[in-house]
Amino acid sequence: MRIVISSANEDRPYCVNIAEMIDHHTLWFYQKADRGVERLKEMQRRIAWCDGLLFLISENSLASAECRRDLELARNEGKPIIGVVIDRHTRIPEELGLTNCVNLSDGLTVEAVRDLMRALYIAEHADAPMPPAKEPDLMLSAQGAAPPEMPRADIESVVRALENGDYERARDLIDLLKERGETSVFIDLDAMRALAQSALNRQQEQQKMEQEYRNIYHLIKAEVTRQIGVDAFRRFRQKFPDYDPDGLAAFLPGRPPNKPETLLERLNRMSAKVPLLEWREVPAGRVRIRTGDGDHQKDVDAFLMTRYPITNLQYNMFMKAPNGYCDPRWWDFAPEARKWRDSEPNYKPPQFKGPDRPRETVNWYDARAFCNWLGHILDAKITLPTLRQRQRAIMGDDDRGFPWGADFDPTRCNTVESRTQMTTVVNQYPNGVGPYDIYDLVGNTWEWCLDTVEKPANDTGEKYHVVIHGGAFLSKSNRAHVTHYMSVPPQSQYGSIGFRAVALMR
Incomplete structure (x- = not known):
């Protein structure tokens, strides 16, 4: 279940505690410092995306115009609203319109956790009997709230x-x-x-x-x-x-x-309601690769590239859409792709959970199918990037070896030198963007390219192999260099391989 938590800024520590308690659901809450228009836009997108709203009830949240607006957004979207009382002295106004209400003002007791899990279960299974929402008995003690536990x-x-x-x-x-x-x-x-x-x-x-x-x-x-x-x-x-x-x-x-709307403007406008689905233009230019036998140059036409890798949330939209993963036509680009889809109708879950992490454990066939579906939704020619397009997005016009410059810096990307031992959210490294404001071009996960290469002589199970580029969280820095790439079978599904999309401008 996808859950958004609405809370006053002062109550944000409760969000972290609740997130740790219900980590088997996909949960999101606003974490940035600014609380104005930026928060409103993000909450509008997230509430439209979620399956239910947890509203943390305290004197702070009831006095907050932003929290009241969150309730209105959820009601307008028809989302179930579960009230979570975190202050025993707060009286619950009847006009909140809660679907259910639980009391966590005495802490995360076994009974409180059970009540919250039951409320989430009821919200997730809308056809199940819904008990009437009632106000918990919040005035059991004249001594006030219990002292907060040490973190x-x-x-x-x-x-x-x-x-x-x-x-x-x-x-x-x-x-x-x-x-x-x-x-x-x-x-x-x-x-x-x-x-x-x-x-x-x-x-x-x-x-x-x-x-x-x-x-x-x-x-x-x-x-x-x-x-x-x-x-x-x-x-x-x-x-x-x-x-x-x-x-x-x-x-x-x-x-x-x-001036007429450009393709970049149109795609960004149409993608605006999907978190972290943004596009950036990479202008036409030349890729120069130096190898042992000299310089190799290739012209690359202008194209648009997703600013971030495709995330778990975005891929989940594909899996749940009526015309998405369940529609086999997106695999019709090659007989072997359709054969794969027919033989493997079920997808594998990602190794690392979290809506804003890169979607991995996706093979080349499924990554291309996602791009075909997205192109249908956005009415554009969308596909995986070629190796040269990825190199162009990294190198810019000054032939840099990494998106930020000539020398490797472990604070700008997620490789083995960063010692995270897992993927990170796709917007974690703003100081690691390339010359065209594109994130995670190296590190975090390898990314599928459109290019196919001849398979090794000892591989008897595939017609060809496919290029991957950029390195991953478990790769050494030399594998994140712009010139380095590898090839693997197209059916490979690893927690270290993800992808992003490009839109062709002509």
Whole structure:
């Protein structure tokens, strides 16, 4: 079940505790610092995506206009709303329109966990009898709420915090472990803290950039402040030349009036309701690869590429769509692909869960089928990138070896040197983007390419092998270099191979 938690900013620690308790569901809650228009847009998308809303009830949330708006969005979408009381002194207004209500104000007791699981089960099985929502007995004690428990501090909690993108909590938990004098013969706590702090710094830098952009957006959209906004956007572009998700460049002088919508603008507009499905343009150029027998150059036409790898959430939409995974026509691009689909009607789940992680454990046939389906939805020619297209997106015009420059940097991507030993969310490395503002072009997962190559002589089971490129979380840095690639059988399904999509411009 896909669940969104709505809470006041002050109550966010409860979200983390609940996420740890119900980790067999797909759960999301807002974690960024900015709480304005950016939060509203993200909550609109997530509530449309989810199967139910958990509303944390406290004096803070009832006083929050944002939380009230979350309830309205969920009601408008027809989503079940489960109230979760976290403050025993809070009275529940009747107008909240709750489907069910559970009491966690005494902590995560066995009874409270059971009640929450039952409420989720009822919401997930809409045809089951629904008990009437009632207000829990919140005034059983005149002594007030029980004192909060000390946060659980162990390596598992740290890892969960890192997985959830709560890097500040991860850092604080590590500090608590060190304060308690806990040590390990094998685990380097200082390295873990440095990882959490580095990720937190990147996250805060990204949030600051996004907030500055949103402020400029509001200035430009209002005619009375438009010129101030345009001047601010010019300065903004000097530092962030490739970040313009809302197309503010259209307001800069020199753009022809009534210019027709480009393919990039159309795909970004049509993809706007799907989290992390964004497109970036890679202009035409030349790929120059230096090998032992000299330089090899190849011209590459302009194309559009997804800004992030395809995520678990996006692939899950394909699996659940009435015309998605259940429709075998998307595998009709090759007889062996259709044969695979007919013989393997069931898909494998990803090795690493989380809506914003890259979707792995997908073979080449299924990755191409997803692209065919997405192209049908967006009315565009969408496919897997070729090796040269991926290299062009990394190298730009200065023949760099990695997206950020000539030298490898383990803080800019997820390879074995980063010591994560798992995939990370696809937007974790803003300082590792390439020249065209594209994330995770190296590390995290290998990515399928469109190219096929001759199979090895000792492989008797396949007609050909397929190129993979970019390295993964378990790869050494040399495999993340732009010139390195491998080939594997097209039926391969590993937790270290994912994919992204490109749209052809002609």
